[in-house]
Amino acid sequence: FGSEEQKQRLLPGMLGGELLGAYCLSEPQSGSDAAALRTSAVRSGDTYTVNGTKAWITHGGHADFYSTLVRTGQPGPAGISALLIDAGTPGLSAAPPERKMGMKSSPTAQIHFDGARVPADRLVGEEGQGFSIALSALDSGRLGIAACAVGLAQAALDQAVEYARNRRQFGRPIADFQGLSFMLADMATQVEAGRALYLAAARRRDAGLAFTKQAAMAKLFCTDAAMRVTTDAVQVLGGYGYTQDFPAERYMREAKVLQIVEGTNQIQRMVIGRRLTGGTGR
Ligand SMILES: Cc1cc2nc3c(=O)[nH]c(=O)nc-3n(C[C@H](O)[C@H](O)[C@H](O)COP(=O)(O)OP(=O)(O)OC[C@H]3O[C@@H](n4cnc5c(N)ncnc54)[C@H](O)[C@@H]3O)c2cc1C
Known part of the structure; x- marks a missing residue:
């Protein structure tokens, strides 16, 4: 679903083992009902401002970038979009890792977005295509x-x-x-x-x-x-x-x-x- 520029920027590093990604869909209040997610991304000019919390994120705190499902429009699946958010973005932070029953070598953590500003060219596909x-x-x-x-x-x-x-x-x-x-x-x-x-x-x-x-x-x-x-x-x-x-x-x-x-x-x-x-x- 990514643009050619996005693929060129991320895929060689990912396939070479130099870049680690993470997939941010779940939230504290929306797990199985993922389409109820609330993390918001409001566009102004060439920037989205992202606010919310993602839960259970594998590689949370270690990933180089976060593929994040955000709400850019109406409630439900049609209002969801996908953004690629760099780990170093100001306003993005990871909580301490969860203490789990197993899978202990795979870190899992909440990711907080507090006014994180993301360039609009980090949108994957179209707005509303995220789900x-x-x-x-x-x-x-x-x-x-x-x-x-x-x-x-x-x-x-x-x-x-x-x-x-x-x-x-x-x-x-x-x-x-x-x-x-x-x-x-x-x-x-x-x-x-x-x-x-x-x-x-x-x-x-x-x-x-x-x-x-x-x-x-x-x-x-x-x-x-x-x-x-x-x-x-x-x-x-x-x-x-x-x-x-x-x-x-x-x-x-x-x-x-x-x-x-x-x-x-x-x-x-x-x-x-x-x-x-x-x-x-x-
Ligand atoms: C170690 C680990 C790593 C994870 N990594 C990621 C990740 O990288 N990215 C990410 O986005 N998420 C990740 N998750 C989250 C995972 O996808 C969710 O935990 C899962 O989708 C369930 O959501 P929930 O925990 O909120 O449970 P809930 O949705 O609250 O479900 C609780 C119980 O209710 C049942 N239930 C819910 N709805 C229904 C229904 N309609 N009919 C019947 N039963 C129902 C469920 O099956 C479950 O038994 C991870 C979770 C763990 C534990």
């Missing part, structure tokens, strides 16, 4: 989250299988007990099904086909599967699974956030349902 830009970014992001979830579940499964082969109870490896090997079989089936589902959705994207519904299905299925598989991995390790001596407990904590970010799994069901029935979902 469809935001949603299109989420479609692709959901594929990434689904892939993360499958990788996480695979790691948990690998650890559970290795542990079950080596841990002995009642004189033999616990993997020999049907109750346990059936759990491992179910876990492996979830991982394979998830991988096939998100790759099928990604292939639709690569082929230029509509993939909103498939991306939502992949995000929903893979992240729910990761939650189940990582929880079962802790179970396979017994008491040791509940300690920080093994990574299983961390995998379980990391899985939880994947059911929440990039649209919660309740919202994925709304997206899928809307595609099935043609409803507005609002």
